[in-house]
Amino acid sequence: MIDLRLLREDPDRVRASQRARGEDVALVDSLLSADERRRSSSVRFDELRAEQKQLGKLIPKATPEERAELLKRAEQLKSDVKAADAEQDEAKAETDRLLLQLGNLVHPDVPVGGEEDFVELETHGTIRDFGAEGFEPKDHLELGTLLGAIDVERGAKVSGSRFYFLTGVGALLELALVNAALAQATAAGFTPMLTPALVRPQSMAGTGFLGQAAADVYHLDKDDLYLVGTSEVPLAAYHMDEIIEADKLPLRYAGFSPCFRREAGSHGKDTRGIFRVHQFDKVEMFSYVDPADSENEHKRLLEWEKEWLASLELPFRVIDVATGDLGSSAARKYDCEAWIPTQGKYRELTSTSDCTEFQSRRLSIRMREDKKVKPLATLNGTLCAVPRTIVAILENHQLADGSVRVPEVLRPYLGGREVLEPVAK
Structure with a gap:
């Protein structure tokens, strides 16, 4: 607030x-x-x-x-x-x-408008010309099937649409991504965290997810608990009702958790494969800082996201998200969008938001400096949303025979494997 x-x-x-x-x-x-x-x-x-x-x-x-x-x-x-x-x-x-109905104050430099009114800030990497290489790229689901890595048919049989199994090298690829992402975050000074997937109403409301985003949240009526759509929620509520000494800041956490989203309003969008699903795993960065340092911390979070995507050897761009697409908690948000060859466009892989004092006021998290107590600032940044990252890796690093080259950063976590080979025709 x-x-x-x-x-x-x-x-x-x-x-x-x-x-x-x-x-x-x-x-x-x-x-x-x-x-x-x-x-x-x-x-x-x-x-x-x-x-x-x-x-x-x-x-x-x-x-x-x-x-x-x-x-x-x-x-x-x-x-x-x-x-x-x-x-x-x-x-x-x-x-x-x-x-509680009022959104955070938007930063004055944020572009005004809706979802399509973002400003492109920079691009990285080179988009492959598959035609010059002599073959038509396969989409991630076809590749995942060839590799024995993705099974959406049995996911739908067991749980319904937008659910999936990661099998064989698919499961190993997820674990490799999570371990590599946590290794980068730990090296940058983040404390790794395994967070609860169920939270109380005050935790969900305190982070701003029971306003505009309420329709996208799963609620367990009998227990009055919510399934989190991101570990941002438990990480933000971790210091709820606490006063943190200024000399302890910044506090940085990297949370790994399953995430659950209804994907309300997405009927007909991204129905093929695992780009938009109801359950996925994610590594999330979260920072508590002095409000005077929130803009600089926001830039640091963005640099860590760019470092991660560059290490995966993915072509991507950075956009300054427009006011109408910020979400209630964010004063400013940057998205990193990777190129998806078979879609012929950039799609969001990571996002980082400066929530200023908005969440800390709701959750009663304060800092003490020179005997004065005041709200602090909170920021979040996705490091690795696993299914979307797998989509980008499979499509961008595929070879003509359906195999997929493994980015070097992931090889130590895949037993040194350099290529994922098809297991089925």
């Missing part, structure tokens, strides 16, 4: 942010009104309580005639205090409800 003081002092900035996101600008005025009611009802309650306490001191000293009047006033005050307390609670609840 944003700072209410900022809302009062500069409501036009908040309105501009809402407008850029394509969200309800009227929410700002509703929130200002609720906040004013909350503050005035709090003042009214405090005044009545002060009068009540003062009256309590006067009654024992009053004459019999005065006491009757004071007792009558005390009875009225008791009713007024109760009503003021209820109004205060109601106003606070309304303010909190509206505040």
